[in-house]
Amino acid sequence: MTHQPLSDAHILALAHETLEIEAQAVLQLQRQLSSSFVQAVKAILKVPGRVVVMGMGKSGHVGRKITATLASTGTPAMFVHPAEASHGDLGMVTANDLVLAISNSGESEELSAILPVLKRLGIQLIAMTGHAQSSLAQHADIVLNSAVSKEACPLNLAPTASTTAQLALGDALAVALLDARGFKAEDFARSHPGGALGRRLLTHVRDVMRSGDAVPRVLPQASFTDLMREMSAKGLGASAIVDGDGQVQGIFTDGDLRRLIEQGVDMRQLSAKDVMRINPRVVRADALAVEAADLMEQHRINSVLVIDANNQLCGAVNTHDLLLAKVI
Numbered sequence: 001m002t003h004q005p006l007s008d009a010h011i012l013a014l015a016h017e018t019l020e021i022e023a024q025a026v027l028q029l030q031r032q033l034s035s036s037f038v039q040a041v042k043a044i045l046k047v048p049g050r051v052v053v054m055g056m057g058k059s060g061h062v063g064r065k066i067t068a069t070l071a072s073t074g075t076p077a078m079f080v081h082p083a084e085a086s087h088g089d090l091g092m093v094t095a096n097d098l099v100l101a102i103s104n105s106g107e108s109e110e111l112s113a114i115l116p117v118l119k120r121l122g123i124q125l126i127a128m129t130g131h132a133q134s135s136l137a138q139h140a141d142i143v144l145n146s147a148v149s150k151e152a153c154p155l156n157l158a159p160t161a162s163t164t165a166q167l168a169l170g171d172a173l174a175v176a177l178l179d180a181r182g183f184k185a186e187d188f189a190r191s192h193p194g195g196a197l198g199r200r201l202l203t204h205v206r207d208v209m210r211s212g213d214a215v216p217r218v219l220p221q222a223s224f225t226d227l228m229r230e231m232s233a234k235g236l237g238a239s240a241i242v243d244g245d246g247q248v249q250g251i252f253t254d255g256d257l258r259r260l261i262e263q264g265v266d267m268r269q270l271s272a273k274d275v276m277r278i279n280p281r282v283v284r285a286d287a288l289a290v291e292a293a294d295l296m297e298q299h300r301i302n303s304v305l306v307i308d309a310n311n312q313l314c315g316a317v318n319t320h321d322l323l324l325a326k327v328i
Helices: 008-032 035-046 058-072 109-121 137-140 161-180 185-190 194-204 224-234 254-263 290-297 319-322
Strands: 051-057 077-079 098-103 125-128 140-146 239-241 248-253 282-284 301-308 311-318
Touching: 035 125, 035 140, 035 161, 051 058, 051 109, 058 077, 058 098, 098 109, 098 248, 109 125, 109 137, 125 137, 125 254, 185 319, 239 311, 248 254, 248 301, 254 311, 282 290, 290 301, 290 311, 290 319, 311 319
Parallel strands: 051 077, 051 098, 098 125, 125 140, 282 301
Antiparallel strands: 239 248, 301 311
């Protein structure tokens, strides 16, 4: 294969043309949407099992992405390769499932081979195809029209605009379904526990806080020297002042120490009660860690005390702890 020299302008022109063709293909989908899309959404909502997505070649790659999007947004889904389905994998599909078959031509031999079996099992079939009179469309209960005027490929052969249209139509299905299911950000986080959103919405203060002996605390009558020793030993940059029952009475921080020094206060004879700030910011252990982060940002503080359901001190957390947990 010989390579023709291309100018920079020609390369950019091809890219612009490709994006324009694919953008028009997606806009064309808007005009093609009909009651069949509504029927598809309602059918998927009613199915007691899973949405089984099938597709060959590039449509198969698109199908895998649609499957992943459905599954992560509240619609149980799985991908079954049509060729493998003819050799045993069709056993994964049950009468409680619904099949979403994707084929631009609608004449994929591998899909056509298993259509009679799906019919015999009484499995509802949604076809996503660019040809309404194709074999796949004729066998389907519901047809989603993914037709495009032309491919972005200069030869009008390689699946380009057609696969973009399939992806967009799959996303439209997923969005309509998640809205119908009342799917929330918290639900999304539960299916993405390893992602940034999952950490923000699933991590609680108790998961990241310092607890036990790692939490600096002194009684109100503790000397200023003992207060400094506790702060130095625990390395939080602050210490809680608690009563005998563990109830938070106040807090003393490195910032408070600097302010006392600037004021020229003789601290040698003072107690923790004399220097503490009352009514410190606290957060519940069962609160989301992101709430602690928001509290610290709002009040421009670096650490916050953690209390339990009985309002007793049970921990402490600072910005470094939240950074390590990748909450912020």
